[in-house]
Amino acid sequence: MSATISRILRYTLNERILHWVAGLTYVYQLLTGLAFYSPHLFWIAVLLGGGPTSRFWHPWAGLLFTVALFWMLEVWRNDMRITDADRAWAKAMPHYIRNEDEDLPPIDRFNYGQKYFFWVMLWAGIIMLISGLALWFPERIPWNLRYLRYLAILLHVSAALISIGAFIIHVYMGTAMVRGGFTSIIRGEVTPAWAKMHHRLWYNRIMGAAPTRR
Amino acid sequence: MSNGPLEIKAISGHAGPVPGRDTSRDYDVCKLVDVTTCIGCKACEVACLEWNGYPFRETVFDNTYQTMPDLAWNYYNLIRFNEHTASDGTFSWLMRKDQCMHCADPGCLRACPADGAIVQYANGIVDFQQENCIGCQYCVTGCPFNIPKFNPETKKVHKCTLCSDRVGVGLEPACIKACPTGCLHFGSKDDMKDLAGRRAQQLREHTAHTNAGVYDPPGVGGTHVIYVLHDISNPEAYGGLPANPRVPWTVKLWKGPLKWLGNLAMFGGLLGVTLHYLRFGPKQVKEDHAEGKS
Ligand code: HEM
Ligand code: SF4
Ligand code: SF4
Numbered sequence: 056m057s058a059t060i061s062r063i064l065r066y067t068l069n070e071r072i073l074h075w076v077a078g079l080t081y082v083y084q085l086l087t088g089l090a091f092y093s094p095h096l097f098w099i100a101v102l103l104g105g106g107p108t109s110r111f112w113h114p115w116a117g118l119l120f121t122v123a124l125f126w127m128l129e130v131w132r133n134d135m136r137i138t139d140a141d142r143a144w145a146k147a148m149p150h151y152i153r154n155e156d157e158d159l160p161p162i163d164r165f166n167y168g169q170k171y172f173f174w175v176m177l178w179a180g181i182i183m184l185i186s187g188l189a190l191w192f193p194e195r196i197p198w199n200l201r202y203l204r205y206l207a208i209l210l211h212v213s214a215a216l217i218s219i220g221a222f223i224i225h226v227y228m229g230t231a232m233v234r235g236g237f238t239s240i241i242r243g244e245v246t247p248a249w250a251k252m253h254h255r256l257w258y259n260r261i262m263g264a265a266p267t268r269r
Numbered sequence: 270m271s272n273g274p275l276e277i278k279a280i281s282g283h284a285g286p287v288p289g290r291d292t293s294r295d296y297d298v299c300k301l302v303d304v305t306t307c308i309g310c311k312a313c314e315v316a317c318l319e320w321n322g323y324p325f326r327e328t329v330f331d332n333t334y335q336t337m338p339d340l341a342w343n344y345y346n347l348i349r350f351n352e353h354t355a356s357d358g359t360f361s362w363l364m365r366k367d368q369c370m371h372c373a374d375p376g377c378l379r380a381c382p383a384d385g386a387i388v389q390y391a392n393g394i395v396d397f398q399q400e401n402c403i404g405c406q407y408c409v410t411g412c413p414f415n416i417p418k419f420n421p422e423t424k425k426v427h428k429c430t431l432c433s434d435r436v437g438v439g440l441e442p443a444c445i446k447a448c449p450t451g452c453l454h455f456g457s458k459d460d461m462k463d464l465a466g467r468r469a470q471q472l473r474e475h476t477a478h479t480n481a482g483v484y485d486p487p488g489v490g491g492t493h494v495i496y497v498l499h500d501i502s503n504p505e506a507y508g509g510l511p512a513n514p515r516v517p518w519t520v521k522l523w524k525g526p527l528k529w530l531g532n533l534a535m536f537g538g539l540l541g542v543t544l545h546y547l548r549f550g551p552k553q554v555k556e557d558h559a560e561g562k563s
Contacts, residue, residue, distance in 0.1 A: 091382040091383075091403075092382070092531070093532070094382070094384060097382070107402075107403045107404055107424060109403070110404055110405050110424075152545070152549070153549060190406075193409045193410055194409060198415050201410075204409075205410065205517045205519035206519070208519065208523050209527070212527060216530075216535070219534075219535055220534055223538040223539060223541075227546070231546055231551060232542075232546065232552060233552050234552060234553050235554060246554065246556060252554050253554075
């Protein structure tokens, strides 16, 4: 290992921008969506410019969110594929939860949980896009197909709730639990020790090839 | 009319009695539409436009006696026209005045997320307050009668108000006033049910309409607009009047159990990660010892 390398590039600028377009639009969706989800949270819409404004922008920001998701799929498709190494890691997940990281098999760029988070968000996003379009233009759905309107609202809320569950864990891990994670998605860099501890196969792979440094 | 401080007691320079004076009426109001005496003259449609101050909107001619294909955000009241052949081969024209039914259990109100965009008055009128409407059209999804209509320009939804602004000052709705045949009646729910019941009985006993009956669907808790139909067993023939309307169960599920499940899951999730942090804390990397665990 070269002692001169102090930082490894984990996320390119492109990936970081991508992440934050998705992240910020999601948060906007979350806040405006929750405002209409519960009368006790309607004040969020008021804070964000009023009910009609929030209602107006929610679907548009949703479109941007889905664009970001598909862009992410394009960029991370290979990294997100679930491998045998992930399945071995998944079996040892209780150790991960208890912070016994030394008992975990090595993994590549993303772990099983991160990959699942991505796929859950992607599918929830697709469901929210399709059902959201139905909520956006209910009168375009003919009256005799009205069960589609009813289905859409249930799907939209259910997919939103599932994504919120995943999102809570994601934010908790990215900020409070996995130290160094948040800086990596802002500044793009991690230390070699961080890479070795969390993503040993990825570390070996990129160090074996041309070591990235800035 | 409706008991209230704005009930008119005397009118200056007015020939004849004060309209609506001394009529016994309960608080619950109701409009009775006797479709068997509707001649499809559209006087009520015109009166509705006039009172609400809307211009006549564009329409299409589709070779029927129906003014336009559907209700619109500025067209609250439509006489639906249907040609109907009964099982015994008799042919008839069915005219039904279509408008908001003012449900006792309004699906629109259940679905609406905006504070104060839909109110239900104690007299039974369900009224949209456009200044509070956010234009989400959940009411469109919630209504089992396909009534609320969206104005894409203002992003507000509109429907029949049962002339709450007239009823509030003791007048009857504009359509009632315009009807030349007496097919429309307005009064307390009890009186209208009574009148409708007697009319249906008359039809059953003295005409060929042995199936005549009153449409006051229990699935939505009854409505504050009720119909006398020639054939109560086939409301669908009258331009799609639903046989058994109810607030869609999915809407109830969404506004009820799903909400609680969702709240529980979200609070549970937040509680879960907090407890995890308190119990296990963060994963720290020891910089000089790569395998390190904090
Ligand atoms: C392309 C994507 C999306 C479209 C077109 C869309 C569209 C809509 C529309 C039209 C509504 C009805 C009222 C409103 O505008 O707030 C709605 C409600 C909602 N949306 Fe979305 N949305 C999308 C994505 C999302 C995402 C990513 C979330 C993330 C949490 C979300 C959460 C919600 C929630 C919680 C509601 C309220 C449900 C309720 O009233 O119970 N939506 N959406
Ligand atoms: S008919 Fe529709 S719009 Fe009218 S009160 Fe019933 S649910 Fe609401
Ligand atoms: S469109 Fe307006 S009235 Fe209808 S549900 Fe939404 S906020 Fe309520």
